[in-house]
Amino acid sequence: MPVLTNPATSEQVTDEKEGKAQEGCTSNMVQLRSVTKTYANGCHALLDVNLEIKNKEFLFITGPSGSGKSTLLRLLYGEELPTQGEVVVNGCNVTTLRGDRLSLLRRRIGIVFQDYKLIPQRTVAENVTFVLQAQGYTRKEIQRRLEPTLKLVGLLSKADCFPDQLSGGEQQRVSIARAIVGTPPLILADEPTGNLDPDNSWQVMQILRKLNSFGATIIVTTHDEQLVRRCNRPVVQVRNGKLYQLTVNS
Numbered sequence: 001m002p003v004l005t006n007p008a009t010s011e012q013v014t015d016e017k018e019g020k021a022q023e024g025c026t027s028n029m030v031q032l033r034s035v036t037k038t039y040a041n042g043c044h045a046l047l048d049v050n051l052e053i054k055n056k057e058f059l060f061i062t063g064p065s066g067s068g069k070s071t072l073l074r075l076l077y078g079e080e081l082p083t084q085g086e087v088v089v090n091g092c093n094v095t096t097l098r099g100d101r102l103s104l105l106r107r108r109i110g111i112v113f114q115d116y117k118l119i120p121q122r123t124v125a126e127n128v129t130f131v132l133q134a135q136g137y138t139r140k141e142i143q144r145r146l147e148p149t150l151k152l153v154g155l156l157s158k159a160d161c162f163p164d165q166l167s168g169g170e171q172q173r174v175s176i177a178r179a180i181v182g183t184p185p186l187i188l189a190d191e192p193t194g195n196l197d198p199d200n201s202w203q204v205m206q207i208l209r210k211l212n213s214f215g216a217t218i219i220v221t222t223h224d225e226q227l228v229r230r231c232n233r234p235v236v237q238v239r240n241g242k243l244y245q246l247t248v249n250s
């Protein structure tokens, strides 16, 4: 069965009234308030979008190519600024954060990309711990975090391998390990299974589901409708710059 739009809920996920009702609510990990994103070339990626994602939620974001899924995630970690509206993440207004305060927020967000973005000259362990070193964690603390993280993604035995010695699925799991080693409460995954076969895709989703069960809020963009159905989690679709809630029929 395809993912179907439920006509009864085919509307912006949070309308203005609901948004007001939620004001001051601290259980939201993410809030987009009347967000419009127009790029310098005039491309309207998002149009007056409202969205609330609660702590510990697991949400899929789907939509056609070029519909604005990556833009939405980039707004959440401050890589892009909205043209209008506000983006609030973990209680911080990303729209107004700059410099050190933005860096601090980013430490609280784990990001997973479709193309892994590993450093080829560094081992798995070094790729995973690189950011912690840059953030001034002690050697002891880094070691304390490394082993359980690699274990969780099933790569303990590959700690000394270099990225080109790993399969695509393994490389993606290294990038997940790197995203979670600092135990961020929010994990953003932009097409994390885009380059993977179904088995590896499922493995990645199982890891993300496990992290969610540990309490992390997870937001995943994907084109993979089969995977979305199999996971049976809430889905928001981006279409023509707007957000629509979908029902999932597995």
Ligand SMILES: Nc1ncnc2c1ncn2[C@@H]1O[C@H](COP(=O)(O)OP(=O)(O)OP(=O)(O)O)[C@@H](O)[C@H]1O
Binding pocket: 039, 040, 041, 043, 044, 045, 063, 064, 065, 066, 067, 068, 069, 070, 071, 072
């Ligand atoms: N830096 C940019 N400058 C101008 N336009 C951009 C920029 N980044 C994205 N866009 C445009 O904004 C729209 C949304 O892009 P975005 O990358 O968010 O889509 P997407 O849904 O993630 O696509 P895909 O599924 O193909 O990755 C597209 O029309 C794209 O061409």
